[in-house]
Amino acid sequence: MQKFIYRDIQEKDYNTLEKLLDMTGYFKKITPNNKVRQIVLQVYLRSCLEDSTFTKVVEHERQVIGIVCGRNNNHSKKVAWTPYTAGILSRLIYLHLLKEGRKTLKAHRDFSQNYKELMGDKEQQFDGELTLLIVDKQYRRVGVGKTLIHQFLEYMKKTNAKNFYLLTDTMCQYTFYDHQGFRKIGKQKVNGVNELKELEIYLYDKGIEHF
Numbered sequence: 214m215q216k217f218i219y220r221d222i223q224e225k226d227y228n229t230l231e232k233l234l235d236m237t238g239y240f241k242k243i244t245p246n247n248k249v250r251q252i253v254l255q256v257y258l259r260s261c262l263e264d265s266t267f268t269k270v271v272e273h274e275r276q277v278i279g280i281v282c283g284r285n286n287n288h289s290k291k292v293a294w295t296p297y298t299a300g301i302l303s304r305l306i307y308l309h310l311l312k313e314g315r316k317t318l319k320a321h322r323d324f325s326q327n328y329k330e331l332m333g334d335k336e337q338q339f340d341g342e343l344t345l346l347i348v349d350k351q352y353r354r355v356g357v358g359k360t361l362i363h364q365f366l367e368y369m370k371k372t373n374a375k376n377f378y379l380l381t382d383t384m385c386q387y388t389f390y391d392h393q394g395f396r397k398i399g400k401q402k403v404n405g406v407n408e409l410k411e412l413e414i415y416l417y418d419k420g421i422e423h424f
Contacts, residue, residue: 244317263297279348281361340374
């Protein structure tokens with residue numbers, strides 16, 4: 214029987230988690246430049262961590278193989294500076310100095326705009342968000358993703374959240390959420406990003422009261 218350890222994230226995990234993020238294929242679609250993509254991955258991971266009030270990673274044989282990040286809005290403190298801010302800003306400044314960096318950031322902004330349009334004014338209906346869930350392909354279908362979700366649900370329940378949402382797309386294993394009792398409440402085709410025009414994005418929600 215495989216042994217998995219679920220624990221708090223450590224800075225030493227970042228590099229492995231960035232590689233897991235790269236495996237989704239999204240970042241390779243918005244830039245073929247390896248150097249730029251690596252910096253964008255660093256920004257994306259740190260932005261997810263900065264926006265989260267709950268984070269857990271899972272490791273197997275001393276190798277990190279997955280992560281879950283989420284936010285309870287009632288526990289989220291909107292501050293001007295966090296432990297991640299300096300690293301994010303320095304990397305963004307560097308990307309803006311590069312032509313390919315500017316192009317990649319624009320593609321990401323345009324893609325993110327699709328999520329904003331799908332959300333509309335619905336965000337105020339929710340107590341939080343599942344911001345990131347990723348598991349190494351080798352360890353899917355063995356309960357790792359389900360356990361990570363369960364731990365986030367436990368946190369949301371203990372912190373008196375009633376519901377939360379998540380945004381995903383057809384590049385991800387979105388049917389996983391259907392199997393975990395999430396409800397798909399919105400969808401649309403991606404517009405304005407040629408590299409991602411074949412994608413469809415989804416909005417899911419999940420209630421805590423019946424968990």
